[in-house]
Structure formats: C-alpha cells, structure tokens
Amino acid sequence: MEEWFDAKLQKNEMIEPKDWMPDNYRKHLIRQISQHAHSEIIGMLPEGNWITRAPSLRAKIVLMAKVQDEGGHGLYLYTAAETLGTSREEVLDALHTGKAKYSSIFNYPTLTWADIGMVGWLVDGAAIMNQVMLQRTSYGPYSRAMVRICKEESFHQRQGYESVCHLAFGTPEQKAMAQDALNRWWWPTLMMFGPTDDKSPNSAQAIKWKIKRESNDQLRQRFVNQTVSQAEYLGLTIPDPDLKWNEERQAYDFGTPNWDEFAAVVAGNGPCNKERLAARVKAHNEGEWVRAAATAYALKKNEVMSAA
Amino acid sequence: MNKQEALFSYTLRLADNGLILSQRLAAWTGHGPFLEEDLALTNIALDILGQAKSLLEYAGQVEGKGRSEDDLAFLRGEREFYNTQLVEQPNGDYAKTIARQYFVDVFDFHFYTALANSKDETLAGIAAKSIKEITYHVRHSGSWMLRFGGGTEESKQRLQDAVNDLWRYTGEQFEMNEVDALLIKEGIAVDMTAVKAAWDKQVINILNEASITTPLVAVMQTGSRQGKHTEHLGYILAEMQYLPRVIPGAKW
Numbered sequence: 001m002e003e004w005f006d007a008k009l010q011k012n013e014m015i016e017p018k019d020w021m022p023d024n025y026r027k028h029l030i031r032q033i034s035q036h037a038h039s040e041i042i043g044m045l046p047e048g049n050w051i052t053r054a055p056s057l058r059a060k061i062v063l064m065a066k067v068q069d070e071g072g073h074g075l076y077l078y079t080a081a082e083t084l085g086t087s088r089e090e091v092l093d094a095l096h097t098g099k100a101k102y103s104s105i106f107n108y109p110t111l112t113w114a115d116i117g118m119v120g121w122l123v124d125g126a127a128i129m130n131q132v133m134l135q136r137t138s139y140g141p142y143s144r145a146m147v148r149i150c151k152e153e154s155f156h157q158r159q160g161y162e163s164v165c166h167l168a169f170g171t172p173e174q175k176a177m178a179q180d181a182l183n184r185w186w187w188p189t190l191m192m193f194g195p196t197d198d199k200s201p202n203s204a205q206a207i208k209w210k211i212k213r214e215s216n217d218q219l220r221q222r223f224v225n226q227t228v229s230q231a232e233y234l235g236l237t238i239p240d241p242d243l244k245w246n247e248e249r250q251a252y253d254f255g256t257p258n259w260d261e262f263a264a265v266v267a268g269n270g271p272c273n274k275e276r277l278a279a280r281v282k283a284h285n286e287g288e289w290v291r292a293a294a295t296a297y298a299l300k301k302n303e304v305m306s307a308a
Numbered sequence: 309m310n311k312q313e314a315l316f317s318y319t320l321r322l323a324d325n326g327l328i329l330s331q332r333l334a335a336w337t338g339h340g341p342f343l344e345e346d347l348a349l350t351n352i353a354l355d356i357l358g359q360a361k362s363l364l365e366y367a368g369q370v371e372g373k374g375r376s377e378d379d380l381a382f383l384r385g386e387r388e389f390y391n392t393q394l395v396e397q398p399n400g401d402y403a404k405t406i407a408r409q410y411f412v413d414v415f416d417f418h419f420y421t422a423l424a425n426s427k428d429e430t431l432a433g434i435a436a437k438s439i440k441e442i443t444y445h446v447r448h449s450g451s452w453m454l455r456f457g458g459g460t461e462e463s464k465q466r467l468q469d470a471v472n473d474l475w476r477y478t479g480e481q482f483e484m485n486e487v488d489a490l491l492i493k494e495g496i497a498v499d500m501t502a503v504k505a506a507w508d509k510q511v512i513n514i515l516n517e518a519s520i521t522t523p524l525v526a527v528m529q530t531g532s533r534q535g536k537h538t539e540h541l542g543y544i545l546a547e548m549q550y551l552p553r554v555i556p557g558a559k560w
Contacts, residue, residue, distance in 0.1 A: 287341025293459025
C-alpha cells in the first residue's frame with residue numbers, strides 16, 4: 001500500500017479521500033487544513049473590527065464582502081478536513097479549547113483604518129505565496145479548495161493595495177497612518193511564513209509528501225522581492241535597515257525577524273490571542289440555543305412528514 | 309415644498325433605512341451563531357447596503373447640491389436622518405435581530421413591489437432590482453421565525469420577548485406625511501395603506517404559525533419622519549462617521 005501511495009506521489013497524482021494513505025499523512029493534513037480553516041475564521045475578527053467604521057460606503061462594501069469571503073474559505077476548508085474523517089464539532093472544539101493553532105498574524109490588533117489596507121496588501125500577499133504553492137498540494141480536496149481560494153485572495157490583495165494607495169497618495173495624515181501601519185505589520189508578516197528552514201520541524205516531511213512544495217525561507221524571500229518595489233512606488237519605507245538589493249543573488253537581503261516575539265505569540269502571549277479566542281468561544285456559546293432551535297424544529301418537521 | 313424637495317426627502321428616507329439597518333447587521337459579521345448563518349446574514353447586510361448606496365447616490369442627484377452618497381452618509385447629523393426607529397434598535401440576541409429583520413423584510417417586500425411601478429424611473433429601477441434580493445431575505449428571516457417559534461421553549465420565549473420589544477416600532481413604517489401626499493399625486497410614491505394591510509396579514513399569519521402572541525400595543529412610537537430618533541442613533545453615527553470627520557476631505 002505504502003508503495004502504491006509513494007508511486008502516486010512520484011507521478012504527481014492527487015491523493016483522494018477514498019485512497020489509502022499513511023496515518024501520519026492523514027494526521028498532518030487534518031492538522032494543517034483545520035489550522036488553515038481556523039486562520040480564515042479568526043482572520044474575520046481583526047478585519048471585521050473595522051466594518052462599522054469603514055470611512056466610505058464603497059470601502060465598507062468591499063470590506064464586508066472580503067470578510068465574508070474569508071468565512072467562505074473557512075467553510076470549504078472545514079469541508080475538506082471532513083473528507084479525512086474528522087467532524088466540524090471536533091475541529092471547532094480543538095480551536096475553542098486552545099489545542100488547535102491558527103495563523104499568529106491574527107493575534108495582532110487592527111488599530112487604525114490603515115491596518116485594513118495593510119492586512120490586504122501584506123498579509124493576504126504573504127498568504128497567497130503559500131496558497132499558490134498549495135494549489136499543487138498532493139491531497140485532492142485541499143488542492144481544489146486552494147484553487148478557489150487563490151482566485152479570491154488575489155482579488156483581496158489588489159483591493160488592499162488600492163486602499164493603501166488612497167492613503168499613501170492622500171493627505172499627510174493619511175500617509176502617516178499608512179507608514180505607521182506598515183511599521184507595525186511588516187515584521188509580523190515576514191513571520192507568517194514560519195520559522196527558518198533549519199528550525200521548521202514539520203516542513204521536511206510535508207515536502208516529502210508533496211503537501212508543501214517550497215520551503216518557508218524560499219517563500220519568504222519571494223514575498224520580500226515582490227513587495228519592496230510596491231512600497232517604493234507608494235513612497236513608504238519598509239522598516240528594515242538591513243534591506244538591500246543583492247546583485248549576486250538577484251534578491252533582496254533583509255534583516256532577521258524577532259523570533260522571540262514569534263515564539264511568544266505562538267505560545268498564546270501575543271497582543272490579542274485571548275481576545276480572538278474569547279470572541280470565537282462567545283459567538284459559539286451564544287449561538288448554542290440558535291443551533292438547538294434549528295435542530296429541534298427540523299426534527300419536529302421530519303416527524304410530521306413521516307407521520308403524514 | 310416642491311416636487312424636487314419631496315423626492316429628495318423620500319429617497320433619503322428609504323436610503324437611511326438600509327444604511328442604518330446594514331450598519332446594525334454588519335456588527336454580526338464574524339460573530340454569528342454558526343458559520344453558514346454568519347455568511348448568510350452578511351450577505352443580506354451587503355444587499356441592503358448596496359440598495360442604500362444606490363438610493364443615496366440618487367438622493368444626491370435629486371438634491372442637486374453636489375453632495376455624494378458618502379457626504380450624505382457620513383456628514384449628516386442625528387436630526388437629519390429619516391430611517392425608522394425600528395432599524396436602529398440594537399441587535400440584542402439572534403431572536404431580536406431576526407424579528408427586526410422579518411418586520412423590515414416583509415415591509416420592504418410589499419413596499420418595493422409597489423415602488424417598482426413608480427413613475428420615477430430611477431426609483432422603479434432600484435426597486436425592481438431590490439425585489440429579487442428582498443424575496444430571499446423574507447424567506448431567510450421568515451424561516452428563522454418559524455424555527456424559533458417551533459424550536460425549543462427557550463427559542464420561543466426569546467422570540468416572544470423580541471416581538472414584544474419591537475412591536476411598538478413597527479407602526480412608523482407606514483406613516484405618511486406631506487412628502488408622500490405630494491409624490492402619490494405624481495404617481496411616484498407608494499400608498500402605505502395597501503402596504504400596511506399586506507404587512508399585517510403576512511406578519512400576523514407567521515406569528516400565529518410560530519405560536520407567538522401578537523402584542524397589543526396601544527401606542528406606536530413615532531418621530532423619525534421629522535428626524536426624531538431613539539438614543540441609539542447618535543451612537544451608531546458616532547461610530548460610523550468618525551473617520552471622515554477626523555480627516556475632512558480625504559479620499560478613501
């Protein structure tokens with residue numbers, strides 16, 4: 001069986017839900033896909049934070065539609081995780097009890113309106129690097145979910161960049177707001193790609209299984225290369241004194257993120273870890289009677305139907 | 309009051325209903341009772357905000373003073389808003405949000421169906437487009453009314469409480485003043501008498517089906533047609549409008 005599985009990976013064929021797969025491959029995927037789904041759902045909170053304060057009707061519509069898209073991504077990822085034999089209740093329970101992780105970036109606060117643009121431009125931009133790669137991931141349902149998600153994410157990133165453009169080319173107050181937001185979001189965004197390759201415990205196996213196809217450092221480098229010229233165009237300064245073009249490597253050299261901060265946020269001690277989880281738990285608990293009512297009503301209707 | 313002033317006031321009234329209701333609904337985004345419902349409610353909020361945006365844009369054109377939809381949304385004060393007091397009521401629990409939504413959805417369904425025949429082509433066009441969305445909204449909120457009424461004891465009690473709280477704000481939807489009188493003569497505005505009859509029938513039917521007692525309220529709240537609101541509106545506007553007021557003249 002294992003040989004059949006390996007041969008399939010070798011030929012770059014997709015693994016499908018009914019196929020045999022090693023237990024650890026299944027476990028790795030359940031963990032990765034559900035974390036990814038949780039990230040989408042938790043990610044609704046920092047952005048949703050600004051919906052009622054969006055400064056124009058168009059900006060409000062764009063933001064609401066975006067946050068709704070994130071929820072939709074969460075939904076198809078939960079569904080993809082279910083094809084591996086887990087249930088929504090199980091994965092939500094793992095989130096609510098703090099057992100499951102989600103992307104650390106969402107533990108940072110959105111303090112000003114400029115943060116919403118930054119989340120679109122930088123955070124979605126970084127997420128896309130990872131997600132484009134995952135379109136070719138070896139597990140079929142995950143790969144297909146990513147194809148759909150990528151289309152919407154690249155749209156979000158353009159909208160985020162457009163929003164930052166309004167600020168960068170706007171009034172002095174707007175430009176200052178954008179620079180301040182860039183200063184706060186730059187390093188956390190670089191940390192989104194995860195630890196450096198020599199310190200990433202799950203990466204090697206994931207690459208072997210073709211779940212991941214590029215390393216954390218490769219993706220991080222590509223993101224920096226792409227983003228620097230965009231910041232230059234906007235007239236914004238990337239807060240890294242070590243950032244410079246390396247002719248030999250044909251890539252930007254850049255400084256080292258504060259990995260102690262990363263470790264602290266992952267361990268639950270970031271600025272908003274408690275608030276984010278508390279908001280999800282509150283919504284879930286307060287929704288309990290709503291879900292119970294829907295279930296009870298559906299049962300009664302079925303009884304009436306079968307009695308008739 | 310001339311026809312142009314009446315049309316401005318009338319369009320603004322419709323726009324403000326959507327603007328304020330969508331502002332309330334949007335606060336649920338990311339906090340809904342379960343994911344599918346979170347997405348559905350956000351979708352409804354987006355439809356309603358889209359309708360409000362078109363109406364505000366048109367109101368600005370009718371007024372002819374160069375005010376954009378954003379100027380009208382973000383730079384008017386509490387006494388210049390004409391939405392009903394119903395739509396500014398707090399979200400409360402999900403039963404209150406749904407009851408408020410159902411009362412508005414049924415109103416909108418009958419109102420916009422009639423407005424689609426308006427002699428004002430822009431209003432008729434916006435109405436015709438909105439009807440498709442509103443048809444879905446009524447189905448959504450109506451099915452939750454039945455689920456809550458027929459679900460558990462708790463859900464039924466919560467819905468009954470919500471209906472009791474909100475009922476006194478429902479009458480205002482049908483009020484007519486000199487604006488309506490003038491525009492009805494022009495074939496532009498909708499006669500609320502027929503809308504009220506249709507609303508009463510449909511809402512009382514669903515309350516009966518959901519085993520919810522229809523409240524007996526002697527006095528309906530009033531005032532929004534004169535820009536008089538509940539205390540809630542000031543807070544809604546403070547939150548919604550603060551940024552364009554902090555950096556005046558900025559583009560977003």
